[in-house]
Amino acid sequence: MKVIISLIIGAILGIAALQLPAVQQVIGKSLAPQMLIEVESPLDFYDTMDKVIENAKAAGWKVPGKWSVNFQRNLEKVTGVDIGNNQVIKMCEPEAAVKILKHDQYKVLTTMMPCTIAVYDKSDGKTYISYMNLEMLGLMYGGEIAKIADDLAPQMKKMVTLSK
Secondary structure (H helix, E strand, O other): OHHHHHHHHHHHHHHHHHOHHHHHHHHOOOOHHHHEEEEEOOOOHHHHHHHHHHHHHHOOOEOOHHHOEEHHHHHHHHHOOOOOOEEEEEEEOHHHHHHHHOOHHHHHHHHHOOEEEEEEEOOOOOEEEEEEOHHHHHHHHOHHHHHHHHHHHHHHHHHHOOOO
C-alpha cells in the first residue's frame, strides 16, 4: 500500500514539476525556496563554520577537510571579484549513503552527495547557513528515500541550530 501511495505522490509531483512555470503563474510563488533552507547564524562566519563541523561530527557524520570549498578564494582567483566570506562544508552520513546508493534507481542522487551546507556573509553584516531541505527531498522521492530523509533531517537541523 505504501508503495502505491508513494508512486501516486511521485507521479503527481512529476506532473507538477512538468507544469511548474504554469503552476508558478497560477499561485504566484516558486517552489525553489522550499528546496533550500536558509537560517541566520548568531555567530560570526568562522565560529559558524567551526560549530557546524563540530555538530556534524558529533552526529556521526564524516566531514573530510578535503571536501570543503572556499568559494570566496576560488572565485576571486578566477574572476578577480571578492564575493565575501562564502564556504561550503561537504559531509556524509555513510550508512544512509549506502542505503541509498546500493539501489540503481537511486544512484541519480549521487549528484546531491555528499550533503552540502553553505556558510556565507551577506551585505547586512550577518552570517547565514543554507542547506538542502531533506524533508522536501523525501516527499519528492518517497519510499526508502523518505524514510532516510526523515531520519537525517532532524540531524541536519540540529547541526545548524547554533547559539552564542
